Amino acid sequence: MTHIKVNVDGTSYEDDVEPRLLLVHYLRDRLGLTGTPIGCDTSNCGACTVDLDGATVKSCSVLAVQADGSAVTTVQGLAKDGEWTGLQRAFHEQHGLQCGYCTPGMIMAARDLLRENPQPTAEEVRGALEGNLCRCTGYQNIVRAVLAAAGRQDGPADASRTAGAGGAQVTEEVGA
């Protein structure tokens, strides 16, 4: 057994775990956080994607002991005070799901994309979701949802609008 300390969705946990325990099993079986599903169990499908210290990982491909001392965010940790994030609302409004099994992973992967690239093109969204499979093949609305979220996510969208306004000012000055 190995002793680990992990912060998951803002709560700190300490546990003795077998070294072979996968992070996804720790989240689901030990902490009861079943919002993160197990899909393929072969690193392909991305359903189990979570955020580990600020970057997405497939939690079936990380040992719980590797997350010792780290902060994990699952899809269940995104909403604040019962309020969905803009990205979650966008998945709801654009109907970015059919059976819903891939949705937690899709949302975590899309969130990661929007942090690095707040205004992605549809092509960039598809590229960023290459490791997340929707076996209902509901990709059109998933891509639509991510694009919709990019247009209204508070932080990133505001930042890029400010940059755009600055650019317009420069143009005016040059024109004058």
Next chain:
Amino acid sequence: MIPPAFEYARPETVEEAVRLLGEAGEEAKVLAGGQSLLPLLRLRLAFPELVVDVGRIPGLRGVREDGGTLVIGALTTHHDVIHDPLVRRHAGLLAEATATVADPAVRHRGTLGGSLAHADPAGDLAAIVLALDGELVAAGPGGRRTVPAREFFVDYLQTSLSPDELLVEVRLPKADGWGFAYEKFHRVAQSWAIVGVAALVRREDGHIAEARVGLTNMGATPLRAAAAEAALAGADGPDAVARAARSAAEGTRPGRDASAAPDYRTHLARVLTERAVLTAAGMG
């Protein structure tokens, strides 16, 4: 599936890791990012008694310059390689090829050193390091030694690392002024290369002065297409490149699997070599 049980150690220095590996011998596996090892463990294709997690050893991450050489720490993740300004400036081929590895979540965890030490001939990065004439630095009980990439990859999933050695650095001569391209043929976005071809081209007076071609998945190890490289020297246009590319599979022994038969891989190697060289030479 649930991996088989193993003992776990998380050394804090290279020396401690080497000592642990030496004590366990063939029964130990090194864990870096885990993106090759964990799938193997889950499928129960590997049964190590000890997993040595080197992921937190300081000093093995990041990219630095050493004169005309780029030095990449073995634990540098694929994501960090892709975005590193030094890699982009001096080894653009590596950045381009790394961006085709798996998917963003895997690239956050997977490491350059781990990928090379795993030595899967279908992995993209071995052929890249081979084409860049790279060297690998291994730490062992007697200190460090440097191995040319040509001697590092020995057989399917086998390198010249001994069980008590740890890959710590990848050294790449700067490829400033070389055009480059990586052509990867695969079935879906995140899947392995059925065949991949890496090309580096140096041009002089409108013709190809020198070309290097690395092959992914054309045998048990990554390979250089020596015959095509020789034939490409002096090529002055697309027709000459196409003729030279016909020898791309010479001396290779491509395997057969669910994706392709050997003769199809031979065909792919020729076609992809032509495409990669034309792009690298700016003749495409």
